[in-house]
Each structure stands twice: as C-alpha cells, then as structure tokens.
Amino acid sequence: MGARRGRQIVVRDYADDAIGPEHFEMVVAEVRGLEEGEVLVRNWWTSVDPGMRLRLRPDPPAGYFPQFKLGEPLDGVLTVGEVIESRAEGFSPGDVVWHPFGWRELSIVAADVNYMNGVARLQVxxxxxxxxxHYLGALGSMGLTAYAGLSMVGALSGGETVWVSAAAGAVGSLAVQFALRSGNRVVASAGSSAKVAWLESLGATAFNWRSTSVAEGLAQAAPEGIDVYFDNVGGGHLEAALAALRPGGRVALCGSVSEYESAPMGPANLFQATAKELTLRGFRGSLHLDLLPEMQSEVRSMVKDGSLVYEESIYDGLERAPEAMSDMLAGRSMGKVLVRI
Structure with a gap:
C-alpha cells in the first residue's frame, strides 16, 4: 500500500484586523509511518474557537498557547476522530478519541504527551x-471553561445575579445554563434578537447589546446591580460590569473577543475594582483539569434529564473551516462552531 495522503489547512499569513479565508491555504500532505507509541486518527470533527484568533496575530499575547506557525497546519485545536492504525498500548482501530491536531483529515498523535496543558491528551x-x-463542546474544553470560570468566582452556590456576555456562544451558553442550574438569576447579553430570544427561552433575562448600549441594557435587566460577571468580551462590556457590580462582586475573566481583531479597549473605570473591593479573576479552563470529571458528570446529567440546550453551528467540509472562523468572530454563528470533516 502506498503512503497515505490527507488534506490539511495551513496558515498563509497573520492579521491584525479581520481574519478571512485568504489567510489560509489547503494543501495535500503525505502522512509518514507510525512510530512506537503513536496512533493514526481519521478526523471526523474539528473545533473553531475564539481563542484561536489570538494565535493568528503577529503579536499574540504572552503566556497563552503559542502562535500558529506560518506554512504549517494548526496544532493545538481540539479534534475528534477514529483510530485507524495504532502502535500505542491502550488504543485500537475503531476507538473514538480526542487530540489536538485539527484542521486536517489525518493526524498522527503520540499517546503519552500532555498536549494543551493536558486537556488534549489522547483519550478514548x-x-x-x-x-x-459533544466532546468539542459541552463535554470538552468549552464545558470545562464555563464550569471552571463560575467555580473560580464562587458562582455555583446559587442565590446571586450573574451576567454572562457573548452568552449565545459555545462557552457563554454553557455558563448561562450552569449558573441557572445552580440557582442564580442570570442576565445574558448577545448581538442579535434571535440570540436574545433563545437565551430567554433558557430562563435568562437577556438583552441585545447592538440595539442598546451595554450600560442601558444591563441597567434595565438588573436595576439593583449584579454580583458576578462572566466576561467573554472585555472592553466596553467589562467597563459596564465594573459600574454595575455590587460591593464585593466578582469577575471571571474568560476572554476579550472585542479586542481580538482590534486595538485593546481596556475599561476606563478600573478604579471601581478598588472602590467596591471587587475580585477580578483571570482563568484558563485547561489549567483546571481537576474539575473535568465533575463538569462531565454534570453535563451528562443534564443530557439525560433533557435540560441541556446546546446549539451548534456546523460547517460541512474541511475547506469551510476558515469561513467558520470568520463567521464566528463576526457574530454570525450561534453556540459551538464545528467543522464536520
């Protein structure tokens, strides 16, 4: 049998502003033979996440996952597929696994490496x-990020008012549902009337930040203020949260998507953190693997009792991955963005 070949998407160029298909290229690459301790995976689904955009900037933030390399496929993108060949103990053809080598049809994965801080270690x-x-969304790093963020700021005990921004996205929609399930009142913001209607159907009080100012929308939804802010947006959203938080309030700093394709827009009222004795807690889901079993147990319970509502925006064909990323960053998608390879 001749050498295997598979399509993969490589990075052509970085971008300071909007990312698009022109920044990527599809190539066909030969797949080498396996070495001891490796498996070959035929990928079924690959992820598209906002944080990937940071790794496509000329100057990615220090301390995060490394910049994607020009001319090479995107390593560090969670993916699910089927083992088709194995030289690793504990893995057999037919096993469904996750790993971090996405945006390609075929991946060689070492079985004993803690990829992406361990969250993407090869696993059946x-x-x-x-x-x-589901392992790219609610049962994977998206679920872990939502759960860990709420846990880090003590928002899983219930009885508080929690605001979640970008609440119709992959992480935000889970944070909304975890917070509601814990007994909190949840305020949710999103960028379209359809997303607002969906969030309201989940039980949240929602507003469209594009049709009213964030401060006005938040004041109407939570006139007595908020206790917790789960921040996916940064910039003006974080500024509005600092103004609305009650004394002793907490912020889970998850992401800052408003700044991923533009200059930083830090809040002008940061001193409110001092005046109100607020806690601003940055976190990364991949650094809280100890919470993964607890989160997965919670999600499985929600799946079984029918209470989990998790939207997916699915793009068919590997060639559509760049389009999926562009749509996600522009707010044209809902829920978890996936590419079905």
Missing part, C-alpha cells in the same frame, strides 16, 4: 448517550 471517549462532537 465514552460514547454512551452522546455524540462525538
């Missing part, structure tokens, strides 16, 4: 009652 997935792509 329990498929009982769930779909493979």
């Amino acid at each position: 997935l329990d498929m009982d009652g769930v779909e493979p792509q």
Whole structure:
C-alpha cells in the first residue's frame, strides 16, 4: 500500500484586523509511518474557537498557547476522530478519541504527551448517550471553561445575579445554563434578537447589546446591580460590569473577543475594582483539569434529564473551516462552531 495522503489547512499569513479565508491555504500532505507509541486518527470533527484568533496575530499575547506557525497546519485545536492504525498500548482501530491536531483529515498523535496543558491528551471517549462532537463542546474544553470560570468566582452556590456576555456562544451558553442550574438569576447579553430570544427561552433575562448600549441594557435587566460577571468580551462590556457590580462582586475573566481583531479597549473605570473591593479573576479552563470529571458528570446529567440546550453551528467540509472562523468572530454563528470533516 502506498503512503497515505490527507488534506490539511495551513496558515498563509497573520492579521491584525479581520481574519478571512485568504489567510489560509489547503494543501495535500503525505502522512509518514507510525512510530512506537503513536496512533493514526481519521478526523471526523474539528473545533473553531475564539481563542484561536489570538494565535493568528503577529503579536499574540504572552503566556497563552503559542502562535500558529506560518506554512504549517494548526496544532493545538481540539479534534475528534477514529483510530485507524495504532502502535500505542491502550488504543485500537475503531476507538473514538480526542487530540489536538485539527484542521486536517489525518493526524498522527503520540499517546503519552500532555498536549494543551493536558486537556488534549489522547483519550478514548465514552460514547454512551452522546455524540462525538459533544466532546468539542459541552463535554470538552468549552464545558470545562464555563464550569471552571463560575467555580473560580464562587458562582455555583446559587442565590446571586450573574451576567454572562457573548452568552449565545459555545462557552457563554454553557455558563448561562450552569449558573441557572445552580440557582442564580442570570442576565445574558448577545448581538442579535434571535440570540436574545433563545437565551430567554433558557430562563435568562437577556438583552441585545447592538440595539442598546451595554450600560442601558444591563441597567434595565438588573436595576439593583449584579454580583458576578462572566466576561467573554472585555472592553466596553467589562467597563459596564465594573459600574454595575455590587460591593464585593466578582469577575471571571474568560476572554476579550472585542479586542481580538482590534486595538485593546481596556475599561476606563478600573478604579471601581478598588472602590467596591471587587475580585477580578483571570482563568484558563485547561489549567483546571481537576474539575473535568465533575463538569462531565454534570453535563451528562443534564443530557439525560433533557435540560441541556446546546446549539451548534456546523460547517460541512474541511475547506469551510476558515469561513467558520470568520463567521464566528463576526457574530454570525450561534453556540459551538464545528467543522464536520
């Protein structure tokens, strides 16, 4: 049998402003033979996440996952597929696994490496009652990020008012549902009337930040203020949160998507953190693997009792991955953005 070949998307150029298909290129690459301790995976689903945009900047933030390399495929992108060849103990053809080598059809993965701080270590997935792509969303790093963020600021005990921004996205929609399930009142903001209607159907008080100012929308939704802010947006949203937080309030700093394709827009009222004795807690889901089993147990319970509502924006075909990223960053998608390879 001749050498295997597979399509993969490589990075052509970085961008300071809007990222688009012109920044990527599809190539066909030969796949080498396996070495001891490796498996070959035929990928089924690959992820598209806002944080990937930071790794496509000429000057990515220090301390985060490394910049994607020009002319090479995107390493560090969680992916689900089927093992088709194995030289690694504990892995057999037919196993459904996750790993970090996405945006390609075929991936060689070492079995004993803690990729992405361990969150993407090669692992056989329990498929009982769930779909493979759930491990790229609610049962994977998206669920872990939402759960860890709420946990870090003590928002899983209930009885408080929690605001979640970008609440119709992959992480935000889970944070909304985890917070509601814990007994909190949840305010949710999103960028379209359809997203607002969906968030309201979940039980949140929602507003469209594009049709009113964030401060006005927040004041109407939570006139007595908020206790917790789960921040996916940064910039003006964070500024509005600092103004609305009650004394002793907490902020889970998850992301700052408003700044991923533009100059930083830090809040002008940061002194409110001092005046109100607020806690601003930055976190990364991948650094809280100890919470993964707890989160997955919670999500499985929600799947079984039918209470989990998780939207997916699915793009068919590997060639559509750049389009999926562009749509996600422009707010044209809802829920978890996935590419079905």
